[in-house]
Amino acid sequence: MTFISSSSADDETKGNNVIQESDNSLTKQLVSERIRSRLIERGVSYFANDNVADHIQPDELKELEKEVACRFNDLLKSLVIDIENDHNTEDTANRVARMYIHEVFKGRYHQQPRVTSFPNVKKLDEIYTVGPISVRSACSHHFVPIMGHCWIGIKPGGRVIGLSKFSRVADWVFSRPHIQEEAVMILADEIERLCEPQGLGIIIKADHFCMKLRGVKESHCTMVNSVVRGDFRHDSSLKQEFFELVSQQEIRNNYL
Numbered sequence: 742m743t744f745i746s747s748s749s750a751d752d753e754t755k756g757n758n759v760i761q762e763s764d765n766s767l768t769k770q771l772v773s774e775r776i777r778s779r780l781i782e783r784g785v786s787y788f789a790n791d792n793v794a795d796h797i798q799p800d801e802l803k804e805l806e807k808e809v810a811c812r813f814n815d816l817l818k819s820l821v822i823d824i825e826n827d828h829n830t831e832d833t834a835n836r837v838a839r840m841y842i843h844e845v846f847k848g849r850y851h852q853q854p855r856v857t858s859f860p861n862v863k864k865l866d867e868i869y870t871v872g873p874i875s876v877r878s879a880c881s882h883h884f885v886p887i888m889g890h891c892w893i894g895i896k897p898g899g900r901v902i903g904l905s906k907f908s909r910v911a912d913w914v915f916s917r918p919h920i921q922e923e924a925v926m927i928l929a930d931e932i933e934r935l936c937e938p939q940g941l942g943i944i945i946k947a948d949h950f951c952m953k954l955r956g957v958k959e960s961h962c963t964m965v966n967s968v969v970r971g972d973f974r975h976d977s978s979l980k981q982e983f984f985e986l987v988s989q990q991e992i993r994n995n996y997l
């Protein structure tokens with residue numbers, strides 16, 4: 742069995758984090774350190790809401806999951822929880838590591854879902870909107886959920902993509918630690934890259950659990966923000982049409 746040690750005082754002096762095999766015969770650099778060195782060497786940003794999948798080798802994700810589990814175990818220990826004997830938390834670290842890497846933060850570690858785009862042969866140029874699309878994210882400041890919906894409006898340009906692809910791309914973008922103001926811009930960049938629209942509008946309406954669960958504990962307060970690009974930005978009647986179409990697509994159930 743492999744375990745990852747917390748860095749000892751000795752390791753600190755060497756400036757090394759190490760993974761130790763159970764027989765202590767093998768030491769090597771932590772996988773997160775290897776990935777980080779690669780990112781720095783390539784000059785790639787690795788903020789919480791960046792995707793770094795291109796810089797992780799296929800076999801490293803499993804290793805990363807183990808490292809995160811080990812670190813989360815340390816966190817539970819620091820919270821003075823008896824993980825040795827508490828049947829409820831004995832496997833929590835592994836569960837959380839899997840959840841972070843492959844579910845709630847998969848948009849950092851996994852590639853964008855495949856989206857096939859097609860040339861806009863018929864030269865479609867009427868606006869359409871898609872929504873509500875579920876927003877499931879986490880706030881970068883507190884790592885608690887951001888839950889809500891978004892709406893995407895398109896005036897088609899060079900290429901078109903299937904309706905369901907907007908949901909897939911949005912889910913991938915939102916599955917990272919975020920602040921809502923930046924999430925809407927990142928999603929807009931991805932949609933623009935995929936279908937080169939003449940006009941693009943996105944609205945996000947979301948509940949921030951860092952305001953509900955803690956702090957001011959405002960249970961009914963939501964955040965709404967939007968971005969408009971291309972023709973939606975320059976033509977106020979198109980922008981208005983976008984907001985009017987979205988108002989027809991009401992939310993039926995919160996978070997569903």
Ligand SMILES: [Zn+2]
Pocket residue numbers: 880881882883884949951952
């Ligand atoms: Zn927060």
